[in-house]
Amino acid sequence: MLVVGTGPAGMLAAAQLSQFPGVATRIVERRPGRLAIGQADGIQTRTVETFQAFGFAERIIAEAYRITETAFWKPDPADPSRIIRTARTPDDPAEISEFPHLVVNQARVLDYFAEFMADSPTRMSPDYGFEFRSLSVADEGEYPVTVTLLHTSGPNEGQERVVRAKYVVGADGARSKVRESIGCTLAGDQANHAWGVMDVLANTDFPDIRLKCAIQSGSGGSILLIPREGGHLFRMYVDLGEVDPNNKGAVRNTTIEEIIHKANEILHPYTLDVRNIAWHSVYEVGHRLTDRFDDVLPEQRGTRTPRVFITGDACHTHSAKAGQGMNVSMQDGFNLAWKLGHVLEGRSPESLLSTYSAERQVVAKNLIDFDKEWSTLMAKRPEEFEDPSELEDFYVRTAEFPAGFMTEYAPSMVVAAPEHQHLATGFTVGKRFKSAPVVRVCDANPVQLGHQAKADGRWRIYVFADPATPQTPQAGTASPTEQFADWIANSPESPLAATPEGADPDAWFDVNVIYQQDHTAIDFGAVPAAFKPRVGPLQLTDYEKVYATDPTADIFDLRGLDRGGVVVVVRPDQYVANVLPLTATAELAAFFAPLLQPRRPEELPSSALSGGPTAHSTTTPSAMMNN
Numbered sequence: 001m002l003v004v005g006t007g008p009a010g011m012l013a014a015a016q017l018s019q020f021p022g023v024a025t026r027i028v029e030r031r032p033g034r035l036a037i038g039q040a041d042g043i044q045t046r047t048v049e050t051f052q053a054f055g056f057a058e059r060i061i062a063e064a065y066r067i068t069e070t071a072f073w074k075p076d077p078a079d080p081s082r083i084i085r086t087a088r089t090p091d092d093p094a095e096i097s098e099f100p101h102l103v104v105n106q107a108r109v110l111d112y113f114a115e116f117m118a119d120s121p122t123r124m125s126p127d128y129g130f131e132f133r134s135l136s137v138a139d140e141g142e143y144p145v146t147v148t149l150l151h152t153s154g155p156n157e158g159q160e161r162v163v164r165a166k167y168v169v170g171a172d173g174a175r176s177k178v179r180e181s182i183g184c185t186l187a188g189d190q191a192n193h194a195w196g197v198m199d200v201l202a203n204t205d206f207p208d209i210r211l212k213c214a215i216q217s218g219s220g221g222s223i224l225l226i227p228r229e230g231g232h233l234f235r236m237y238v239d240l241g242e243v244d245p246n247n248k249g250a251v252r253n254t255t256i257e258e259i260i261h262k263a264n265e266i267l268h269p270y271t272l273d274v275r276n277i278a279w280h281s282v283y284e285v286g287h288r289l290t291d292r293f294d295d296v297l298p299e300q301r302g303t304r305t306p307r308v309f310i311t312g313d314a315c316h317t318h319s320a321k322a323g324q325g326m327n328v329s330m331q332d333g334f335n336l337a338w339k340l341g342h343v344l345e346g347r348s349p350e351s352l353l354s355t356y357s358a359e360r361q362v363v364a365k366n367l368i369d370f371d372k373e374w375s376t377l378m379a380k381r382p383e384e385f386e387d388p389s390e391l392e393d394f395y396v397r398t399a400e401f402p403a404g405f406m407t408e409y410a411p412s413m414v415v416a417a418p419e420h421q422h423l424a425t426g427f428t429v430g431k432r433f434k435s436a437p438v439v440r441v442c443d444a445n446p447v448q449l450g451h452q453a454k455a456d457g458r459w460r461i462y463v464f465a466d467p468a469t470p471q472t473p474q475a476g477t478a479s480p481t482e483q484f485a486d487w488i489a490n491s492p493e494s495p496l497a498a499t500p501e502g503a504d505p506d507a508w509f510d511v512n513v514i515y516q517q518d519h520t521a522i523d524f525g526a527v528p529a530a531f532k533p534r535v536g537p538l539q540l541t542d543y544e545k546v547y548a549t550d551p552t553a554d555i556f557d558l559r560g561l562d563r564g565g566v567v568v569v570v571r572p573d574q575y576v577a578n579v580l581p582l583t584a585t586a587e588l589a590a591f592f593a594p595l596l597q598p599r600r601p602e603e604l605p606s607s608a609l610s611g612g613p614t615a616h617s618t619t620t621p622s623a624m625m626n627n
């Protein structure tokens with residue numbers, strides 16, 4: 001498995017794949033080392049939620065700038081040469097997420113993923129100094145993709161290296177060579193829009209310098225101001241307008257002095273005295289999208305499955321104004337990587353891989369439509385607005401979109417039709433699983449249910465129990481929850497039956513129960529065995545899958561859960577895949593049947609046979625890209 005590019009999309013994909021000890025993954029990057037500074041910085045709340053699954057949300061929150069409000073500045077109607085504050089809006093008035101909206105440098109995000117990979121069962125690290133040149137895909141063979149790389153640094157600099165892989169992920173940015181090699185082109189606006197971007201330390205009398213601001217001046221210029229981590233640094237996106245296709249150099253050669261001068265003009269009557277420039281760039285981008293995110297041509301759909309995928313900027317580009325660049329790219333990687341892991345480990349059929357392009361292409365299209373609307377509004381001159389508060393109203397009304405929570409995957413082999421949605425109105429099938437507070441029964445700890453889900457590639461089955469408390473079994477008295485627990489643990493029809501023999505019972509499926517009562521009412525000893533599996537080399541009981549409601553915030557009320565009991569199935573990338581009544585075991589089995597390949601034990605990678613998903617392999621993947 002080869003990933004090209006160590007940007008946010010590639011690093012997340014590789015980090016997720018690092019959780020599959022049976023899969024040899026390599027990630028190559030043409031730079032000689034890690035990204036040190038610059039590029040994107042906006043981290044939406046959905047992304048922080050994702051970081052939680054990768055185990056570094058708390059640490060990154062501690063070092064980031066937190067956006068709590070956005071201020072809007074416009075020309076003073078009495079004197080349009082001066083700007084005045086016209087509105088300030090809370091960042092997340094509807095409390096869409098319990099996580100904050102952050103600003104933190106892309107380089108730090110990539111470092112955290114690198115750390116996660118290094119600590120993973122596969123002990124992976126990126127291979128810097130390799131540039132992707134070209135690839136070809138054979139019709140057959142175990143490693144059908146042949147890739148030519150070039151050493152860009154080190155003793156072999158300038159030499160080519162040919163490697164073979166089962167699959168290739170192109171996460172190589174807006175000028176993607178992987179995209180080119182599969183015959184995809186970015187279509188969309190021909191004209192690029194340009195911003196002068198600068199991360200600076202400065203003195204200013206502009207009062208909102210530590211708030212996120214959208215600033216429009218009477219002359220038509222605009223600035224997006226983003227305070228940065230650390231208390232002093234801030235970023236300004238200074239609008240440089242459309243790039244003239246006949247004279248692209250004119251904008252590209254804009255100097256930092258010109259950007260600072262323009263910023264001062266827009267901020268009038270306030271002034272900006274820049275003392276240090278940490279980073280600057282002219283960031284030029286158009287609204288572009290490829291019509292497919294993999295190498296299967298439209299006429300081949302249904303006849304073959306993909307071998308090469310593109311993610312992130314390689315398949316969609318848009319302005320920086322909605323702060324989406326790295327966020328959407330990471331979600332591409334999250335969507336794809338667990339599917340690759342499942343197929344490469346032999347858990348699932350290759351047809352699963354076709355759902356990546358189908359799901360993510362729609363998301364990118366929606367993002368570009370949203371971004372066009374937002375950019376157009378921001379570029380409007382004040383006198384062009386019919387309603388003076390149109391810009392801030394749009395910002396508040398659509399807040400859920402840039403926060404990353406409007407993604408709703410359509411029914412497919414990984415998302416069921418929402419036939420039983422009424423049983424769990426707060427867990428929309430196809431949308432991300434929205435966390436809520438619960439109490440862990442074993443240690444009486446209040447926790448967020450969603451935060452317990454790690455990026456370990458497992459499906460999650462949440463059993464929201466019927467009203468009965470767990471009882472020591474007596475013949476003929478099993479509650480619906482107990483009957484479901486017995487079925488999921490023991491029935492040959494249960495998806496858990498596909499778990500490799502010898503692996504932990506929760507190696508592929510993490511089954512949790514949430515009782516309706518207060519935790520003191522739950523007799524842990526009477527909880528069915530399905531919810532307290534024995535795991536790991538010592539076969540110890542896992543106590544941490546049994547929850548009760550938090551009396552101050554009852555999850556059954558918060559998420560509209562049917563008190564007769566309901567099963568919620570969640571994908572490894574945290575999207576709700578199915579909602580079912582406790583009795584719908586046949587339906588649950590039918591949902592998973594196409595996703596699970598029955599396998600013989602001798603076909604399994606040895607790592608899948610011991611210790612389950614948390615097992616740490618001591619072997620590194622084989623020599624550079626033999627796989």
Ligand SMILES: Cc1cc2nc3c(=O)[nH]c(=O)nc-3n(C[C@H](O)[C@H](O)[C@H](O)COP(=O)(O)OP(=O)(O)OC[C@H]3O[C@@H](n4cnc5c(N)ncnc54)[C@H](O)[C@@H]3O)c2cc1C
Nearest residue numbers: 005007008009030039040131132172173312313320325329
């Ligand atoms: C200079 C620059 C400035 C930017 N500024 C902003 C900004 O201010 N705000 C904002 O929101 N977004 C900005 N972006 C965009 C934002 O960084 C991207 O949206 C986001 O990083 C997309 O992630 P990605 O993983 O798809 O691609 P990228 O982050 O672009 O990562 C692609 C990686 O692939 C590597 N690569 C490329 N080609 C090859 C090859 N042939 N072989 C091997 N490796 C290769 C690159 O070196 C890079 O590390 C900027 C991008 C760039 C390049």
